[in-house]
Amino acid sequence: MPAVYGLIDGNSFYCSAERAFAPALRSQPVVVLSNNDGCAIARTPEAKALGVKMGDPFHLVRGRRELRGVQWLSSNYSLYGDMSRRVYQVLADRVPRVEPYSIDEMFLDLDIPVDLAVFCAELRREVRQVAKIPTCVGWGPTKTLAKLANGIAKDHAELGGLCDLRDPEVRADWFRRLPVDEVWGIGRRTTEKLKAGGVETIADFVALDLRAVRDSLTVVGARVQMELKGVSCLPLQLMAATRQGLACTRAFSRPVTTWEEMREAVAAYAARAGEKLREEGLEACQLAVFAHTNPHNGDPWHSANRSARIEPTSDTRTLIVEAVRLLEPAWRPGYRYAKAGIMLNDLVPAGEQARLFATRNPQASAKTMAVMDTINAQHGRGALRIASTGIARSWATKAQRLSPRYTTRWEDILQVDTY
Amino acid sequence: MTPPRHPDLTGDGAYRGAETTGFVSPASDHIEGPIDLTDVLDLRRPGRYPVKVLGEGLTHRGILPGDVLVVDAAAEPHAGVVAIVMIGGDVLLGQLIWRGGRWFLRSGRPDRLPLALTEDAEVWAVVMSLVRERV
Numbered sequence A: 001m002p003a004v005y006g007l008i009d010g011n012s013f014y015c016s017a018e019r020a021f022a023p024a025l026r027s028q029p030v031v032v033l034s035n036n037d038g039c040a041i042a043r044t045p046e047a048k049a050l051g052v053k054m055g056d057p058f059h060l061v062r063g064r065r066e067l068r069g070v071q072w073l074s075s076n077y078s079l080y081g082d083m084s085r086r087v088y089q090v091l092a093d094r095v096p097r098v099e100p101y102s103i104d105e106m107f108l109d110l111d112i113p114v115d116l117a118v119f120c121a122e123l124r125r126e127v128r129q130v131a132k133i134p135t136c137v138g139w140g141p142t143k144t145l146a147k148l149a150n151g152i153a154k155d156h157a158e159l160g161g162l163c164d165l166r167d168p169e170v171r172a173d174w175f176r177r178l179p180v181d182e183v184w185g186i187g188r189r190t191t192e193k194l195k196a197g198g199v200e201t202i203a204d205f206v207a208l209d210l211r212a213v214r215d216s217l218t219v220v221g222a223r224v225q226m227e228l229k230g231v232s233c234l235p236l237q238l239m240a241a242t243r244q245g246l247a248c249t250r251a252f253s254r255p256v257t258t259w260e261e262m263r264e265a266v267a268a269y270a271a272r273a274g275e276k277l278r279e280e281g282l283e284a285c286q287l288a289v290f291a292h293t294n295p296h297n298g299d300p301w302h303s304a305n306r307s308a309r310i311e312p313t314s315d316t317r318t319l320i321v322e323a324v325r326l327l328e329p330a331w332r333p334g335y336r337y338a339k340a341g342i343m344l345n346d347l348v349p350a351g352e353q354a355r356l357f358a359t360r361n362p363q364a365s366a367k368t369m370a371v372m373d374t375i376n377a378q379h380g381r382g383a384l385r386i387a388s389t390g391i392a393r394s395w396a397t398k399a400q401r402l403s404p405r406y407t408t409r410w411e412d413i414l415q416v417d418t419y
Numbered sequence B: 001m002t003p004p005r006h007p008d009l010t011g012d013g014a015y016r017g018a019e020t021t022g023f024v025s026p027a028s029d030h031i032e033g034p035i036d037l038t039d040v041l042d043l044r045r046p047g048r049y050p051v052k053v054l055g056e057g058l059t060h061r062g063i064l065p066g067d068v069l070v071v072d073a074a075a076e077p078h079a080g081v082v083a084i085v086m087i088g089g090d091v092l093l094g095q096l097i098w099r100g101g102r103w104f105l106r107s108g109r110p111d112r113l114p115l116a117l118t119e120d121a122e123v124w125a126v127v128m129s130l131v132r133e134r135v
Helices: A013-021 A023-027 A045-049 A077-092 A116-130 A143-155 A168-177 A188-196 A202-207 A210-228 A259-279 A316-330 A362-379 B007-013
Strands: A005-010 A030-033 A040-043 A071-073 A098-102 A105-109 A135-140 A162-164 A245-256 A282-293 A303-313 A337-349 A414-418 B048-054 B068-072 B082-087 B090-099 B102-106 B122-131
Touching (some): A005 A143, A013 A040, A013 A077, A040 A045, A077 A098, A143 A162, A143 A210, A202 A210, A259 A337, A316 A362, B082 B102, B090 B122
Antiparallel strands (some): B048 B068, B082 B090, B082 B122
């Protein structure tokens, strides 16, 4: 186990990825919106200062006078994923091991014989120069302390984006100043529980008897306390966990009220889920499908959902037939459906399940799907698709403020003017 | 089922010059696949970005409008290189020069003075190679 863990985290990662290619955005407040341009999910400090909150619905706040200068952008996940890949590669070239914890945060093995303050400053500079993302770095003897250090670096500009929590005295000082909910793994419920017991600061929490913590917060809470004391319980994970299930769910761009459209949408999601399954060489043994209204619009709540076991498959045609067959009896006319989705569970490696009473021909199915996937790989996703997934798709997710996919699409690459 | 006409479509069984059915291919130990320009141009490196040229200011360096340049953000800028500079909200391509202790961006146009790179200017990346789709 490394003696020092680091956490590097992109500042307003999505906004920074946008600013990397559009210098005009660097002097303006920027907000990135969720799917369907629904609500704010990333904000630059300027946008935060203007009062844009996480989750603010775009259609409600866009008219506010003080927000006139804000640049609102659709989420460009192709770009963010590729910029995250670049950050990872820069780090992997410099430190022994990197755990990509999320698209914008990576844990580092910093068990290296160097002056870490100098090294991490250089790491930040290099990520900024090469992958174009400004970051903060925190480090300490455990992952929980590295995460806390990172948060401190982010909240205290005077630290220059760096925070070292290796020294127990430095830690104790911060522990007395910070509320317990700043700790990774201490959620809202736990905080309430702790507050009821008079625990306000991290110092209060660390001072609790370990057995008392285990009794009220289970072994998970006890582990957090151990980590805060400098005893490492969470090792670096270098591989993503194997999939337990796979989902394809999306909010519609407008309410769906006819069965024809709902059937189309569900078929389209089933088709995408099938593609994902085949990309990973898996088959699903259980399928769930749902559709529901949005009570926040003032519509009455209604949720249609069904699930069933299916013969193991990754065949798009089978998934569509099963999904539509399942949802049809649960669908009710008269409701304005806002969202639908498919969930596949009980995933097994393709071709591994014994098929004593198979009703379909798996070889023929695999061949047809392989042809379809090859054509779609060559001519773009959706070039060849099942007709029931719809042609016009007016319900499909809208992203009307999408920036170019600068690094993943040949037609979208950055254009530069000669001086 | 009729066999597909393009071996590509059979996935794993694609013919690459070695997978003969009758006579053993004498090339089977020497198959290397087509040249991959992603490797040649080193596009997997984290600092490599492709960009498209607008304008005719660098024709004297053989860089034409419509050309795609592969630039490297990890490369150290030095005098004489062609680089992308982000300055005051603009993205500009030009030649870096060092004069009187300061960096400038030189234009290929005779009627334009070199642009002084101020504090807020960022040398975004240095041009490494050029791709021209249609010659």
